[in-house]
Amino acid sequence: MDQKELTALKNTATELRIRVIDMIWKAQSGHPGGSLSVADFVTACYFRYMNLRPEEPRWPDRDRFVLSKGHVCPAQYAALAMKGFFPLEVLDTLRKEGSPLQGHPSMTKCPGIDISTGSLGQGLACGVGMALAGKLDHKDYRVFCAVGDGECNEGEIWEACGTAYKYKLDNLIVFVDWNNLQLDGTCEEIMPPISLAKKFEAFGFEVYECDGNDMAQLVEVMDKALASKNGLPKCIVGKTVKGKGVSYMENVCSWHGTAPNDAQYKQAMEELNALYIKEEA
Amino acid sequence: METKKIATRDGFGEAIVELGKENKDILVVDIDIGKSCKTGAFRKELPEQYLNVGIAEQNGAGVAAGLATCGKIPFVVTYAAFGSMRICEMIRQEICYPHLNVKIACSHGGVTPANDGASHQAIEDMGIMRTLPNMTVIMPADYYAAKALVKAAAAFDGPVYLRFTRDAIPVIYDENETFEIGKAKTLREGGDVAIIANGDTVRLAIEAAKVLADKGIQARVLDMHTIKPLDQEAVTACIDEIGRIVTVEDHNILNGLGSAVCEVAAELGKGKVKRLGIQDQFGQSAPYERLLAMNGVTVENIVAQAEALIG
Numbered sequence: 001m002d003q004k005e006l007t008a009l010k011n012t013a014t015e016l017r018i019r020v021i022d023m024i025w026k027a028q029s030g031h032p033g034g035s036l037s038v039a040d041f042v043t044a045c046y047f048r049y050m051n052l053r054p055e056e057p058r059w060p061d062r063d064r065f066v067l068s069k070g071h072v073c074p075a076q077y078a079a080l081a082m083k084g085f086f087p088l089e090v091l092d093t094l095r096k097e098g099s100p101l102q103g104h105p106s107m108t109k110c111p112g113i114d115i116s117t118g119s120l121g122q123g124l125a126c127g128v129g130m131a132l133a134g135k136l137d138h139k140d141y142r143v144f145c146a147v148g149d150g151e152c153n154e155g156e157i158w159e160a161c162g163t164a165y166k167y168k169l170d171n172l173i174v175f176v177d178w179n180n181l182q183l184d185g186t187c188e189e190i191m192p193p194i195s196l197a198k199k200f201e202a203f204g205f206e207v208y209e210c211d212g213n214d215m216a217q218l219v220e221v222m223d224k225a226l227a228s229k230n231g232l233p234k235c236i237v238g239k240t241v242k243g244k245g246v247s248y249m250e251n252v253c254s255w256h257g258t259a260p261n262d263a264q265y266k267q268a269m270e271e272l273n274a275l276y277i278k279e280e281a
Numbered sequence: 282m283e284t285k286k287i288a289t290r291d292g293f294g295e296a297i298v299e300l301g302k303e304n305k306d307i308l309v310v311d312i313d314i315g316k317s318c319k320t321g322a323f324r325k326e327l328p329e330q331y332l333n334v335g336i337a338e339q340n341g342a343g344v345a346a347g348l349a350t351c352g353k354i355p356f357v358v359t360y361a362a363f364g365s366m367r368i369c370e371m372i373r374q375e376i377c378y379p380h381l382n383v384k385i386a387c388s389h390g391g392v393t394p395a396n397d398g399a400s401h402q403a404i405e406d407m408g409i410m411r412t413l414p415n416m417t418v419i420m421p422a423d424y425y426a427a428k429a430l431v432k433a434a435a436a437f438d439g440p441v442y443l444r445f446t447r448d449a450i451p452v453i454y455d456e457n458e459t460f461e462i463g464k465a466k467t468l469r470e471g472g473d474v475a476i477i478a479n480g481d482t483v484r485l486a487i488e489a490a491k492v493l494a495d496k497g498i499q500a501r502v503l504d505m506h507t508i509k510p511l512d513q514e515a516v517t518a519c520i521d522e523i524g525r526i527v528t529v530e531d532h533n534i535l536n537g538l539g540s541a542v543c544e545v546a547a548e549l550g551k552g553k554v555k556r557l558g559i560q561d562q563f564g565q566s567a568p569y570e571r572l573l574a575m576n577g578v579t580v581e582n583i584v585a586q587a588e589a590l591i592g
Contacts, residue, residue: 116379125340129347159340
């Protein structure tokens with residue numbers, strides 16, 4: 001990827017972050033911390049890798065995206081709106097009565113959502129089912145799945161890994177959003193993860209590690225993972241920062257599920273807008 | 282003449298092969314108890330449509346949901362205790378909430394896994410499944426009903442919970458009998474009392490009606506194979522035309538068929554209902570018929586309760 005493309009992708013991630021904070025501020029409800037940590041992965045998926053038809057959300061040959069950590073759906077909603085699955089104004093209805101943008105993603109309400117999630121630990125198994133269907137039907141689509149580090153406390157994650165390995169799902173790419181903060185505290189404090197990379201490797205995945213908030217690194221490992229057709233499911237353990245891009249939210253546990261007030265919103269917008277990289281003349 | 286007895290799990294095992302041959306999107310998702318749940322023939326004859334996710338029920342439900350989003354019609358196959366309770370929340374979140382076309386097909390319903398003891402006897406499952414929005418809940422009364430209702434479930438677009446017996450139970454239907462989801466079968470007409478049963482207890486209701494007839498009491502017998510959506514019309518007719526109902530089920534008397542019938546009666550503000558079923562207690566390792574008897578689920582008790590209602 002050349003520098004120009006990388007810059008464009010970084011700026012798209014910045015726009016996505018701005019939209020995330022804007023919608024959570026307007027809703028006065030939602031999960032900014034994890035939405036910001038996963039934002040670069042979501043951006044890379046939607047704006048570099050996924051084959052989609054926004055005008056035909058259920059196109060059978062599309063790539064799938066499973067947000068197993070469903071509470072960070074503002075990031076996915078922003079991506080879907082920016083891709084044209086629905087008008088940008090719809091983002092203003094997050095968590096409001098009658099909105100397609102439920103507090104946790106609903107596939108029957110929101111165009112572009114491939115599976116309803118929100119109860120942690122369950123999305124990966126669904127992604128495995130989608131990848132398996134692709135193999136059964138000899139289709140080329142890929143399944144991108146974002147899981148949380150805390151979410152890996154759930155046993156079903158590891159059950160799903162077994163199935164991914166057994167059925168040689170190299171069309172499945174799992175991103176672990178390793179921001180090291182769960183709702184009640186740090187991962188070490190709540191449930192020591194030991195090594196998520198080693199765990200996924202032991203479960204038969206081809207594992208990559210990178211800075212999950214560094215777009216250049218992320219693209220480099222995703223390019224490699226997607227090119228590798230060796231029958232092994234892929235896992236990227238991305239070291240991320242919860243609240244990335246908004247100084248007062250970064251690495252602060254309490255921003256897991258809190259909306260910014262007006263003053264905080266203003267500061268966040270100033271900081272995020274400053275992240276835009278101006279194009280070379 | 283000896284009545285033919287076949288477990289309804291065998292009806293499932295045969296029907297699923299027929300369905301799979303007709304439609305390559307019909308899949309079996311086994312959870313390492315396929316042999317007990319009678320998917321052996323499917324596994325052998327349709328290996329491309331057969332998946333086994335190991336002893337991992339939660340994952341099985343999720344994988345099925347993902348498959349269903351891609352147009353597949355997966356049957357998650359396990360025991361009723363696990364298929365309803367261990368994966369209850371996965372069914373709720375990933376199958377019922379998004380209204381996906383997944384069937385949960387469970388053997389070992391009720392106390393039919395008798396010798397296995399309480400851990401394997403499922404007395405709560407249909408009640409639990411009944412409370413999930415978008416879920417349809419079915420228990421066929423015999424082998425032929427099982428075959429027909431499995432096919433009806435496959436043709437129905439949406440989540441279905443199917444419950445079969447481990448043990449052999451008498452065949453009561455003809456092989457050409459037709460069934461409609463949500464529509465009770467009237468097996469006998471009568472105006473003195475109604476006996477509404479489902480699953481393996483329908484045979485007891487039929488026998489009880491014969492005993493009652495010998496005493497000059499005419500019982501209407503309904504096979505309520507679908508407890509959700511309940512055939513409100515059939516229950517209402519029993520209340521309006523007869524007013525006295527005995528419900529019989531191989532399930533806790535809480536929240537199953539009996540409760541569903543009581544809900545209709547209570548909202549109508551009329552009708553007397555006596556519920557027979559498992560008396561809100563865990564079972565034990567014992568012969569199947571003994572377990573039913575310990576809970577008063579016998580021909581004799583159905584007769585006695587019907588007579589008591591008539592007064």
